[in-house]
Amino acid sequence: MEPLLVLTNVPDEATAEKLAHALVEARAAACVNVLAPCRSIYRWQGALETATEIPLLIKTTAASYPRVEEIVRTQHPYALPELIASPITNGLAAYLDWLALETDKHD
Numbered sequence: 001m002e003p004l005l006v007l008t009n010v011p012d013e014a015t016a017e018k019l020a021h022a023l024v025e026a027r028a029a030a031c032v033n034v035l036a037p038c039r040s041i042y043r044w045q046g047a048l049e050t051a052t053e054i055p056l057l058i059k060t061t062a063a064s065y066p067r068v069e070e071i072v073r074t075q076h077p078y079a080l081p082e083l084i085a086s087p088i089t090n091g092l093a094a095y096l097d098w099l100a101l102e103t104d105k106h107d
Helices: 011-027 065-075 093-104
Strands: 003-010 031-034 038-044 049-062 084-087
Touching: 003 011, 003 065, 003 093, 011 031, 011 049, 011 084, 049 065, 049 093
Parallel strands: none
Antiparallel strands: 003 049, 003 084, 031 049, 038 049
């Protein structure tokens, strides 16, 4: 089992809640943290942009990542959503076992 921490940002709280619920309900993620708004500064299509966004921390596994990506790609309002996955190399064994169990079940 390869646990992952996946990051994405969305434009508002309603989108954050909808996406978080979709990921957990589909068992693509065991847990999604909806964080406080942050400011993002980036270059998009040649212009410098500034936006307030809501970060989501998605806890999943490498095996479930394709489902995470599919849900984010289909439900995210951005043309090119940020979607970054990092391996979780250490963690409380019981938590990581729970993460694997919750993402291994398919409805």
